Amino acid sequence: MMDSPEPSKNNNGSSSSASTLNNNNNNDDAPSSESPQVQESPFLRFVKTLSPIPTKASHMTQGCVGLSSPPLVFKSPRISHRETQLTKRPQGTQSFGGVIPQSVNEGNRLGEAPGDSRTSNSHQSLPERFINDTQQVFDFKNDENTQYYSSPSCIDKYLVDPGDIDQMYSADQDVQQQSTDAAETSLSDQTHSKNNILNFDRKDGPGDKVEESLPLSEDFNKVHLEKAAYGEEPEKMEGEKNDVEWSSQEPAKLESILAADGFDKRYSHGPLPQWMPNPLQDVKGCEDYNEMVPTSHVTAENILQDGSEATLKHHGIRRRCLQFGEAASNALGRNVKLNAASNTMITVKPSELVTSLCPRRGSGNFPSTSPKPSGIGLHLNSIINAIPIDQAATTGVRLSDSSQGMKSTSSIRLQRMENVKRSILSSNVDGRSLVDTRTESHEIDDTVATDTGNSEDLNQPPSPCKKKKKTSVTADDNGCKRCNCKKSKCLKLYCDCFAAGTYCTDPCACQGCLNRPEYVETVVETKQQIESRNPIAFAPKIVQPTTDISSHMDDENLTTPSSARHKRGCNCKRSMCLKKYCECYQANVGCSSGCRCEGCKNVHGKKEDYVAFGHTSSKERVSSIVEEGSDCTFHNKLEMVASKTVYDLHCLSPITPSLQCSDQGKEDAKSRVISGNYLPSPESDVNMLASCTNYTKSSENLHGSEALLDTNEMLGNTPYDSQIECSDAALLQLTPLPNPEQSGTSSFSSVPNECAKITHSRLSHGCIRQLPGGSLRWRSSPLTPSTRVGEAQYLQCSESDSKLFDILENETPDILKEASTPMTSVKVNSPTQKRVSPPQSCHIGIGSSSSGGLRSGRKFILKAVPTFPSLSPCINSKSNGDEDSCNSPSKSPLKANECPQRES
DNA sequence: GAGTTTGAAACT
DNA sequence: CAGTTTCAAACTC
Numbered sequence: 001m002m003d004s005p006e007p008s009k010n011n012n013g014s015s016s017s018a019s020t021l022n023n024n025n026n027n028d029d030a031p032s033s034e035s036p037q038v039q040e041s042p043f044l045r046f047v048k049t050l051s052p053i054p055t056k057a058s059h060m061t062q063g064c065v066g067l068s069s070p071p072l073v074f075k076s077p078r079i080s081h082r083e084t085q086l087t088k089r090p091q092g093t094q095s096f097g098g099v100i101p102q103s104v105n106e107g108n109r110l111g112e113a114p115g116d117s118r119t120s121n122s123h124q125s126l127p128e129r130f131i132n133d134t135q136q137v138f139d140f141k142n143d144e145n146t147q148y149y150s151s152p153s154c155i156d157k158y159l160v161d162p163g164d165i166d167q168m169y170s171a172d173q174d175v176q177q178q179s180t181d182a183a184e185t186s187l188s189d190q191t192h193s194k195n196n197i198l199n200f201d202r203k204d205g206p207g208d209k210v211e212e213s214l215p216l217s218e219d220f221n222k223v224h225l226e227k228a229a230y231g232e233e234p235e236k237m238e239g240e241k242n243d244v245e246w247s248s249q250e251p252a253k254l255e256s257i258l259a260a261d262g263f264d265k266r267y268s269h270g271p272l273p274q275w276m277p278n279p280l281q282d283v284k285g286c287e288d289y290n291e292m293v294p295t296s297h298v299t300a301e302n303i304l305q306d307g308s309e310a311t312l313k314h315h316g317i318r319r320r321c322l323q324f325g326e327a328a329s330n331a332l333g334r335n336v337k338l339n340a341a342s343n344t345m346i347t348v349k350p351s352e353l354v355t356s357l358c359p360r361r362g363s364g365n366f367p368s369t370s371p372k373p374s375g376i377g378l379h380l381n382s383i384i385n386a387i388p389i390d391q392a393a394t395t396g397v398r399l400s401d402s403s404q405g406m407k408s409t410s411s412i413r414l415q416r417m418e419n420v421k422r423s424i425l426s427s428n429v430d431g432r433s434l435v436d437t438r439t440e441s442h443e444i445d446d447t448v449a450t451d452t453g454n455s456e457d458l459n460q461p462p463s464p465c466k467k468k469k470k471t472s473v474t475a476d477d478n479g480c481k482r483c484n485c486k487k488s489k490c491l492k493l494y495c496d497c498f499a500a501g502t503y504c505t506d507p508c509a510c511q512g513c514l515n516r517p518e519y520v521e522t523v524v525e526t527k528q529q530i531e532s533r534n535p536i537a538f539a540p541k542i543v544q545p546t547t548d549i550s551s552h553m554d555d556e557n558l559t560t561p562s563s564a565r566h567k568r569g570c571n572c573k574r575s576m577c578l579k580k581y582c583e584c585y586q587a588n589v590g591c592s593s594g595c596r597c598e599g600c601k602n603v604h605g606k607k608e609d610y611v612a613f614g615h616t617s618s619k620e621r622v623s624s625i626v627e628e629g630s631d632c633t634f635h636n637k638l639e640m641v642a643s644k645t646v647y648d649l650h651c652l653s654p655i656t657p658s659l660q661c662s663d664q665g666k667e668d669a670k671s672r673v674i675s676g677n678y679l680p681s682p683e684s685d686v687n688m689l690a691s692c693t694n695y696t697k698s699s700e701n702l703h704g705s706e707a708l709l710d711t712n713e714m715l716g717n718t719p720y721d722s723q724i725e726c727s728d729a730a731l732l733q734l735t736p737l738p739n740p741e742q743s744g745t746s747s748f749s750s751v752p753n754e755c756a757k758i759t760h761s762r763l764s765h766g767c768i769r770q771l772p773g774g775s776l777r778w779r780s781s782p783l784t785p786s787t788r789v790g791e792a793q794y795l796q797c798s799e800s801d802s803k804l805f806d807i808l809e810n811e812t813p814d815i816l817k818e819a820s821t822p823m824t825s826v827k828v829n830s831p832t833q834k835r836v837s838p839p840q841s842c843h844i845g846i847g848s849s850s851s852g853g854l855r856s857g858r859k860f861i862l863k864a865v866p867t868f869p870s871l872s873p874c875i876n877s878k879s880n881g882d883e884d885s886c887n888s889p890s891k892s893p894l895k896a897n898e899c900p901q902r903e904s
Numbered sequence: 905g906a907g908t909t910t911g912a913a914a915c916t
Numbered sequence: 917c918a919g920t921t922t923c924a925a926a927c928t929c
Contacts (some may be wrong), residue, residue: 483924483925484924484925485923485924486923486924487922487923487924488913488922488923488924492913492914492922492923492924493912493913493914494912494913494914494922494923494924494925495923495924496924496925499913530913533914534913537913568912570911570912571911571912572910572911573910573911574909574910574911575909575910575911575926579910579926579927580910580925580926580927581909581910581911581912581925581926581927582910582911583911583912586925586926
């Protein structure tokens with residue numbers, strides 16, 4: 001309910017944003033000089049928006065405004081990494097004024113979009129979005145921002161997506177520019193897609209796919225969401241354009257969803273919705289966004305308009321939602337709302353989006369974005385379904401192909417999309433939804449019917465799984481899985497469907513299945529029981545600590561699960577992680593230190609390599625990314641930023657590293673992780689909140705102790721961003737900061753100041769970054785919000801690079817992720833951790849949290865440099881270069897420590 | 905399709 | 917926390 005109004009607001013905001021957009025457009029045009037980097041335009045827009053927007057952004061905005069000039073600041077709110085991403089680039093560009101070449105994207109966008117207004121709007125919307133988001137974030141920070149962040153999946157997705165999306169957009173734009181036709185088509189596609197989507201939603205709403213799976217715990221919510229998602233999906237199904245668009249859209253959708261979810265759930269207030277709209281407007285830049293948003297809105301609207309349809313749409317999603325418990329929970333609240341009111345536009349949940357996306361992908365036609373497992377937070381199930389790397393690549397191709405005009409672009413987009421999706425979807429998407437959609441079409445109907453009433457109502461409780469015994473294979477052609485449970489009644493994690501938070505569908509060959517909408521209560525209870533035992537049980541198993549996707553999207557794109565990791569890690573002894581027995585392998589992710597596998601030969605990445613290699617690679621990536629600039633996904637950016645920051649820090653001062661060092665209790669990390677995971681997990685939003693609160697607590701603890709991030713899992717598994725955010729939010733809340741918001745604002749406010757202190761900020765950033773884990777902690781711990789901000793500041797201040805700035809925004813999450821990933825060893829972090837008042841707020845600024853922490857009076861633990869010195873390969877991975885130049889041994893040591901630790 | 909292998913989940 | 921059992925998927929034939 002809350003959301004529904006908000007969305008409208010958002011829409012309204014969009015209008016306002018439109019004005020901003022105009023400005024942005026202008027800005028964009030100017031900066032557009034650098035077509036290659038689309039970002040600038042957005043950035044400029046963003047900046048412009050900021051300046052004007054301030055009013056909007058309550059706390060944050062102000063800070064932002066102040067920052068506006070220092071665009072990045074807002075990033076601090078990471079919240080919207082996506083936003084930030086979108087905004088970031090623009091901001092970065094703006095902040096730097098014409099400096100940033102990122103404008104390329106802008107230029108592309110601006111110039112490209114025949115409907116410049118639209119595109120520009122969309123872009124502009126980004127800034128606005130950003131502002132809004134930031135505002136929202138800040139607003140909610142106190143309460144829900146944390147949550148917002150908390151929802152790891154959402155966050156991650158959001159974060160990831162944005163970057164990717166941005167990139168994609170940029171790429172798309174570029175392509176478009178290259179070929180006006182393509183651009184036109186794209187635009188038209190977008191518009192069409194939007195329209196189509198809307199139409200589809202209305203039309204297809206239920207689509208065949210819908211049925212597939214219902215969210216377990218969140219059944220209702222999920223259902224609703226799913227419905228919405230399905231509505232979208234069908235669209236794709238309907239037309240190739242749609243497909244293409246989808247590819248583009250999906251990311252946007254995902255983002256929107258994520259945003260919606262995160263925002264909705266957390267905020268439910270409306271900021272998100274705004275976001276959504278903005279993105280929609282921005283569509284061009286992010287076609288997906290536009291589409292996504294519109295779609296989401298549409299779906300909601302449609303729903304509103306057509307209750308039945310809406311329901312149907314909602315149904316569509318059902319299957320996914322593992323985490324989605326979160327989504328589900330969120331959805332539940334929201335969905336319920338929808339059901340009740342059917343009003344909430346918001347209802348579209350990220351999970352849904354994801355699901356929808358996935359399904360699309362999964363659905364043959366929508367290869368566009370195959371949800372690759374890589375996605376953070378994905379359940380293995382989803383992952384499994386997720387397209388194999390190879391497939392992913394192919395999918396990208398398909399998409400490109402399918403997307404006629406967009407071809408090359410589309411392919412790129414797709415890839416990026418996929419990457420994003422991975423990250424995003426990972427949590428939510430189940431391959432299933434995609435896969436099953438077709439087969440499940442009929443199921444969908446059933447579910448839809450049920451959904452309409454209520455998820456539960458589903459009058460047609462699908463007969464307990466139709467035993468379509470599809471051989472052993474769990475996955476359908478589409479890649480959707482079906483379970484074949486015989487004894488578990490599909491109420492245990494043995495059941496992929498259940499584990500994924502989805503209902504069993506017809507394709508399932510399960511026996512005595514109780515994982516049906518009919519048995520919602522049972523399902524929910526069971527879920528709760530399981531969660532009581534293991535809160536993370538339904539959390540995505542795969543997390544992307546750092547998805548480099550963006551930067552090297554083309555290269556690795558989906559294929560390389562590089563960053564993604566399995567939370568728990570595998571325990572393979574005979575399969576050598578070369579068979580699907582291995583969850584890591586199954587998810588197309590490399591093994592990490594968290595794995596206890598023996599003789600790991602995981603083609604996606606050996607555990608051993610992971611530790612040593614990953615970091616280095618990340619550095620390299622960073623460098624490359626930096627060079628690449630616009631394209632860098634924010635993960636990459638983050639990495640880069642982190643690496644750079646680290647380097648800078650090292651160079652500038654080894655200071656921060658100590659921060660990282662703070663070994664927050666693993667517990668903290670866990671809690672965080674959990675929060676992230678959990679939050680995302682299927683459980684209700686409440687849970688999310690609770691988790692957030694818990695996290696906050698943990699964060700508090702962290703403050704005290706600066707709990708260390710859990711090394712492996714935290715890093716790899718948990719969606720750092722979300723975690724971090726959560727923690728941050730928590731921190732904010734927990735922290736002395738008068739108000740989280742304040743903290744946020746303060747952070748921002750501080751940010752500007754910090755900007756002045758650029759060097760400091762850098763240092764701090766560097767410190768933060770240095771600590772891959774530490775950085776995370778930073779954020780997670782006290783700094784989180786501020787860190788982001790700080791990062792943004794840093795960027796701004798550093799001016800060094802708008803890119804950096806963007807990256808930073810992106811980074812924060814990435815950093816966190818990275819840090820987290822490697823972090824396992826992080827704990828190791830220098831024993832010499834000392835509590836140090838956070839470096840200047842500025843530094844901390846990086847970690848707004850720090851600033852916040854400072855404000856809060858928190859103490860940051862500084863690790864003794866000595867500890868860092870160890871340059872285990874791990875070290876290299878992340879901080880190498882920086883360290884090298886600078887002494888940042890601290891980092892390296894951490895890494896070194898990290899690496900070993902985990903495995904042990 | 906049946907049977908075996910495998911590793912996660914669940915249980916003790 | 918470790919060990920064992922249960923379970924279902926993955927795999928082989």
